[in-house]
Amino acid sequence: MDIEPIAYFRSPLKEKFGIPRQSGVVPELAGRIEFTPAYRDKEALRGLEGFDYIWVIWGFSENVHGSPAPADKTAFKATVRPPRLGGNRRVGVFASRSSFRPNSLGLSSMKVTGILSTADGPVIEVSGGDLMDGTPVYDVKPYIPAYDSHPSARGGFTDIEQWKPLEVSFSGDADAQLEKVFGKGSEKEKKTIAALVAQDPRPHYQDDPDKVYGMAYGPCQVRFRVNGDKAEITGIES
Numbered sequence: 001m002d003i004e005p006i007a008y009f010r011s012p013l014k015e016k017f018g019i020p021r022q023s024g025v026v027p028e029l030a031g032r033i034e035f036t037p038a039y040r041d042k043e044a045l046r047g048l049e050g051f052d053y054i055w056v057i058w059g060f061s062e063n064v065h066g067s068p069a070p071a072d073k074t075a076f077k078a079t080v081r082p083p084r085l086g087g088n089r090r091v092g093v094f095a096s097r098s099s100f101r102p103n104s105l106g107l108s109s110m111k112v113t114g115i116l117s118t119a120d121g122p123v124i125e126v127s128g129g130d131l132m133d134g135t136p137v138y139d140v141k142p143y144i145p146a147y148d149s150h151p152s153a154r155g156g157f158t159d160i161e162q163w164k165p166l167e168v169s170f171s172g173d174a175d176a177q178l179e180k181v182f183g184k185g186s187e188k189e190k191k192t193i194a195a196l197v198a199q200d201p202r203p204h205y206q207d208d209p210d211k212v213y214g215m216a217y218g219p220c221q222v223r224f225r226v227n228g229d230k231a232e233i234t235g236i237e238s
Contacts, residue, residue, distance in 0.1 A: 040121025053143035
């Protein structure tokens with residue numbers, strides 16, 4: 001089966017580092033779904049305004065060393081190391097949400113914050129996405145609470161290994177630089193950056209309190225370091 005992108009995702013996250021590991025964990029993070037010319041028909045979105053959430057099917061387009069097509073059985077990787085398990089314990093690829101999959105397809109639930117009509121066709125504004133800027137989108141479907149929500153369902157290893165966000169602070173320099181980059185009234189950007197860093201995007205085999213990490217966000221590079229369960233944003237460079 002041949003599939004082609006119907007849209008592309010737009011996000012302030014221009015690199016893989018810093019992207020939330022699951023959709024919904026950073027509800028402050030805004031994004032847009034912009035359709036390709038063949039699908040810029042507002043009729044295709046008729047009725048979507050009645051739904052609060054959507055499912056987005058998309059591609060792990062930046063996984064240049066991802067798993068091969070299923071036809072290549074000799075190279076198929078049956079197990080992966082989820083970050084939730086510290087990156088050193090293996091589970092089956094189909095018991096995980098790893099980005100390295102036989103067909104490199106992702107599935108995310110996002111909140112619809114607006115549906116716009118623009119000169120380039122309809123645009124869906126969303127929040128809580130976990131996609132990098134430029135990610136190809138292959139389908140959009142409405143989220144239906146009566147069928148898609150199962151609050152009492154078991155969550156496998158995620159029930160046992162709880163994820164604790166980092167406590168984030170900004171240095172005085174970082175606060176001043178944030179306002180210089182985004183202007184006055186930059187509280188929204190500050191809250192979003194703090195929420196992204198709180199998810200601890202570091203590889204879990206790294207635990208050097210003196211190491212400074214860089215995360216691309218919109219027009220800036222966010223510098224931070226982590227010591228134990230605390231993260232300090234040390235600088236924001238234009």
